[in-house]
Amino acid sequence: MKILVLGSGAREHALVWKLSQSPAVEEIHCIPGNGGICQQARCASLSLNRFDELIRYVREQGIQLTVVGPEQPLVGGIADAFQAAGLAIFGPNRRAAQLEGSKIFAKQLMARYGIPTAHFASFDSLEAALGYLNQLPDGPVVVKADGLAAGKGSVVCSTLAEARRAVQAMMGERIFQEAGSRVVIEEFMEGEEASLFVLCDGKDYRLLVPAQDFKRALDDDRGKNTGGMGAYAPTPFVTPEVLRAARTRIVEPTLEALQREGIDYRGVLYCGLMLTREGPRVVEFNCRFGDPETQVVLPLLKSDLVDLVMAVVEQRLGATPIALEDAWAVCVVLASGGYPDQYQTGFPIQGLEEVPEDVLVFHAGTRRQEGRLVTAGGRVLSVVARAARLSQAVERAYQAVENIQFQNRHFRRDIARRACRWLENAAGTSRTP
Ligand code: AMP
Numbered sequence: 001m002k003i004l005v006l007g008s009g010a011r012e013h014a015l016v017w018k019l020s021q022s023p024a025v026e027e028i029h030c031i032p033g034n035g036g037i038c039q040q041a042r043c044a045s046l047s048l049n050r051f052d053e054l055i056r057y058v059r060e061q062g063i064q065l066t067v068v069g070p071e072q073p074l075v076g077g078i079a080d081a082f083q084a085a086g087l088a089i090f091g092p093n094r095r096a097a098q099l100e101g102s103k104i105f106a107k108q109l110m111a112r113y114g115i116p117t118a119h120f121a122s123f124d125s126l127e128a129a130l131g132y133l134n135q136l137p138d139g140p141v142v143v144k145a146d147g148l149a150a151g152k153g154s155v156v157c158s159t160l161a162e163a164r165r166a167v168q169a170m171m172g173e174r175i176f177q178e179a180g181s182r183v184v185i186e187e188f189m190e191g192e193e194a195s196l197f198v199l200c201d202g203k204d205y206r207l208l209v210p211a212q213d214f215k216r217a218l219d220d221d222r223g224k225n226t227g228g229m230g231a232y233a234p235t236p237f238v239t240p241e242v243l244r245a246a247r248t249r250i251v252e253p254t255l256e257a258l259q260r261e262g263i264d265y266r267g268v269l270y271c272g273l274m275l276t277r278e279g280p281r282v283v284e285f286n287c288r289f290g291d292p293e294t295q296v297v298l299p300l301l302k303s304d305l306v307d308l309v310m311a312v313v314e315q316r317l318g319a320t321p322i323a324l325e326d327a328w329a330v331c332v333v334l335a336s337g338g339y340p341d342q343y344q345t346g347f348p349i350q351g352l353e354e355v356p357e358d359v360l361v362f363h364a365g366t367r368r369q370e371g372r373l374v375t376a377g378g379r380v381l382s383v384v385a386r387a388a389r390l391s392q393a394v395e396r397a398y399q400a401v402e403n404i405q406f407q408n409r410h411f412r413r414d415i416a417r418r419a420c421r422w423l424e425n426a427a428g429t430s431r432t433p
């Protein structure tokens with residue numbers, strides 16, 4: 001079978017890597033891909049927004065399955081276009097992708113069906129939003145642009161003054177263009193965060209390993225929000241009890257709500273959770289695999305990913321078992337110094353051949369230039385190690401990181417550190433996480 005993956009990040013490299021392991025795959029393509037993906041897949045540079053051109057490519061190449069990485073094409077209706085053309089695609093249709101495409105849509109759905117999430121109010125005028133903030137007691141609050149804003153649309157504010165500035169920037173100055181024409185203002189929730197990927201076929205679902213990602217640029221969650229500086233899985237903060245609560249209070253009610261609304265959700269439902277004292281609550285839904293969580297979740301998937309993806313597309317997930325590895329995986333992202341603000345690219349990347357064979361290196365912002373691999377983006381590489389213990393996986397990932405060099409290389413040194421401590425303490429008090 002011929003498969004096409006859409007996207008250019010380390011998430012897509014991990015998808016290409018995992019899909020390629022299936023005996024069903026004879027050829028794998030990626031659009032547009034990157035400097036690492038092009039070693040494993042046939043890459044073509046087409047726009048992900050031109051569905052007609054993508055469909056033509058798929059037909060010309062005889063591709064039987066397309067797997068979508070990023071959210072923009074899904075929210076833009078790529079699945080609808082492919083389905084209308086009679087082509088198999090993995091990813092929800094436009095209506096279903098609204099769960100990520102509109103925060104207000106997602107919050108209203110959760111409110112209607114009693115799915116635990118932060119209390120919220122939504123606004124389509126600057127005056128109304130500012131008026132609402134004036135009535136709140138001073139303290140932390142979260143302001144979110146309704147539409148897609150490349151992962152930058154949510155601002156956690158510690159004071160109302162900050163929240164006013166965020167509302168002004170989104171609705172007044174339109175820093176996210178139309179995405180900020182409506183905003184959600186919501187309660188600040190406290191706790192550990194977790195990302196739970198749910199494969200859904202519109203009837204049944206299967207859970208992948210719960211992960212935790214690290215969004216801030218600097219250690220100890222300081223610095224700016226980024227696309228993600230690392231991840232690990234499984235996260236011990238999702239204990240069996242938390243997982244049960246997430247299934248019964250969030251995953252199942254959400255899938256039931258979608259069915260009742262007549263929405264056929266086929267693909268991955270990414271549940272961003274806050275593990276609060278009252279149990280897990282939804283921070284956000286995404287309509288796709290997360291990055292960098294995918295880089296740790298797929299290496300812990302024993303099952304054939306092509307089988308699972310085809311089961312989703314053909315709506316037979318209920319008859320398709322899933323097997324997960326009993327191990328830990330840690331991903332450290334190597335970024336260009338300065339990211340997520342200004343950074344330079346074009347620096348040669350050295351030492352990849354020194355990385356031990358059992359460590360995975362997924363490329364993001366890389367490209368080949370005159371036979372050399374050079375940096376080409378903010379996030380450059382995802383270095384992923386697996387081990388029987390979390391602390392070992394952390395150690396192996398950081399050892400491999402030391403092998404890889406490029407100018408202005410930046411990475412966080414505390415990926416999975418809190419979880420390692422938590423596990424040590426849990427062992428000390430004989431609590432099994
Ligand atoms: P989102 O764009 O909704 O994923 O939010 C981005 C990040 O902002 C999340 O991963 C959280 O770290 C934080 N965040 C979003 N909503 C809340 C909330 N209600 N309470 C606390 N933190 C939040």
Ligand code: GLY
Binds near residue numbers: 286290291292
């Ligand atoms: N890891 C966050 C995201 O993929 O949106």
